[in-house]
């Protein structure tokens with residue numbers, strides 16, 4: 001947002017030059033500060049690729065092995081860097097392969113711009129070769145989309161695309177550009193977008209609402225904060241911490257909010273939701289004031305709405321008006337960017353400790369530790385657990401790694417046990433739950449933060465959904481660390497079958513290939529561990545490596561993730577076994 | 578919560594594809610659009626959608642929120658029937674001989690304040706504007722005589738309360 005404002009001044013001295021639409025696209029990307037894009041070429045986008053060839057010293061293009069991989073890589077890049085991720089594809093099958101990544105970015109509010117080629121304008125609507133209505137297809141899964149059919153529209157539309165993708169509640173935007181528009185020449189000039197008439201991404205903070213929120217918080221005896229990714233997207237980590245420390249309110253997080261607050265912070269009371277921690281789930285139904293910050297009361301968080309925090313007054317801080325009262329009726333709603341809202345709130349809050357209330361969380365944590373956590377991270381049985389692998393990563397990385405997780409049991413274990421001491425460190429597919437997300441997202445995450453250690457944690461199922469992206473890791477020597485937690489099952493589905501379908505394991509047993517050989521086929525250093533005695537040293541070796549590294553850990557085949565709120569049950573009915 | 582009739586007014590930029598976006602919001606929640614009309618509005622280059630649905634107030638509030646969230650939508654409102662002045666129009670195509678042979682038809686036309694739009698050799702066409710039940714009533718009266726074709730338009734509505742679109746647009750621009 002700030003960058004756009006800065007650019008507004010520089011764009012005053014605008015020069016025009018006659019160039020092709022394809023070249024204009026590159027200039028627009030450069031003007032938006034893009035230096036890295038992911039994609040896959042094809043007939044309808046070839047003029048742009050030809051320009052990319054000429055501009056390769058300024059703009060790096062990473063050839064993923066599938067367009068879905070390009071979107072997830074762009075998402076991973078965006079989520080760690082805070083910048084807009086860019087993916088590019090040709091028309092037809094190239095464009096449709098972007099859809100999963102768009103849907104994932106839409107529900108997880110990830111800023112992304114996708115550019116697709118399209119058949120020439122005169123062929124639109126004729127079922128031409130590789131024509132698909134990608135505008136129609138992508139409409140429900142984009143924040144905004146647009147089809148460009150004339151070269152001169154390119155600068156304005158791309159400027160608008162970036163502005164919309166990153167402003168307000170961020171999201172994915174798709175711009176479809178016909179081939180004739182890529183060839184046509186026109187007088188190019190670029191002006192960054194600073195506003196769209198009908199679009200009001202920055203709601204003004206209503207001070208009366210902030211005061212009402214402060215009064216409620218100050219009068220609360222048992223307040224609970226639940227924060228989500230809105231804190232990270234709004235760059236409000238510091239303000240969140242200040243609010244927590246001043247008021248002494250225990251703070252729990254959603255799966256996408258996690259890294260906004262240091263895992264070791266004494267007031268950090270863990271994760272809410274289906275596989276969240278025992279205390280914050282149960283005590284949601286005991287708190288007197290629930291303060292939701294940048295989270296959207298997803299059904300995986302709330303369980304049955306009829307029995308969710310009924311006793312509590314609800315305060316909701318969010319930037320998106322459509323989220324207010326969508327699932328949970330609020331007593332006070334503060335619209336706006338989390339940073340601004342919390343900044344306004346802080347001086348109105350009283351110092352407090354809430355020691356007795358906080359002790360309740362500690363006691364319940366102890367119960368969870370004794371029945372669940374200890375078995376997961378310090379197991380005594382022979383077979384390796386997913387939890388102890390994550391614990392070793394914490395130790396070896398001193399809680400400073402970016403953890404990119406896929407979807408399934410390992411994801412829940414990774415989010416429950418991974419420790420973070422920096423923001424933007426937990427990259428996972430929260431809202432869509434997209435298997436196949438982690439490997440390409442880890443590539444993007446690493447490229448978005450080369451100075452950070454990036455560890456992908458993936459199940460044997462999801463790994464095989466985008467395993468081809470090992471090709472990118474090999475070709476560009478991207479030093480990501482990949483851990484496949486192999487239980488020879490589609491573990492999470494198997495768990496549900498065990499618990500709710502009388503152990504009828506329909507299509508969840510996996511006969512897997514030799515993953516180590518596959519990684520070696522891509523010339524990636526790799527190792528398999530199935531003994532506890534080798535685990536610690538191998539993970540240390542992996543993290544010490546300057547190169548990409550693949551590690552397969554053979555874990556217990558039929559472990560379950562607990563605690564668990566069965567779907568449709570109340571948050572207080574959380575099961576510990 | 579009980580179902581009710583709601584009219585949703587949406588002021589938006591006049592853009593290709595927005596109808597798709599808006600109708601998708603109803604589709605996702607499995608709500609049938611009972612009537613839909615899109616036209617220019619009182620403001621230059623701003624379009625207005627008028628959408629009629631039968632649903633609960635909670636859902637209509639959520640839907641209006643989702644509609645308003647679309648980048649090209651300026652503002653969306655919902656109204657109960659009492660909050661608006663509204664009309665629909667209908668055309669009835671009827672065999673010509675009925676107009677001359679059936680006395681009662683003449684009465685129906687008069688009673689309903691309906692107009693004869695055209696009279697051809699084989700058929701004549703009646704038009705009627707009004708509330709939905711008024712049109713329904715006329716339809717029921719004509720039905721026994723045989724209706725060759727019938728069509729009814731989407732609802733058009735203006736609110737009794739002011740909709741401050743122009744000042745809103747100004748506010749946006751100064752933000």
Ligand SMILES: Cc1ncc(C[n+]2csc(CCOP(=O)(O)OP(=O)(O)O)c2C)c(N)n1
Nearest residue numbers: 408409410433435459460461462490491492
């Ligand atoms: C693309 C996609 N297809 C199907 C699912 C449904 N699903 C959720 S978890 C899961 C099993 C994941 O198995 P695996 O990747 O081996 O991880 P594990 O649960 O064993 O850790 C499946 C099939 C999904 N989330 N995404």
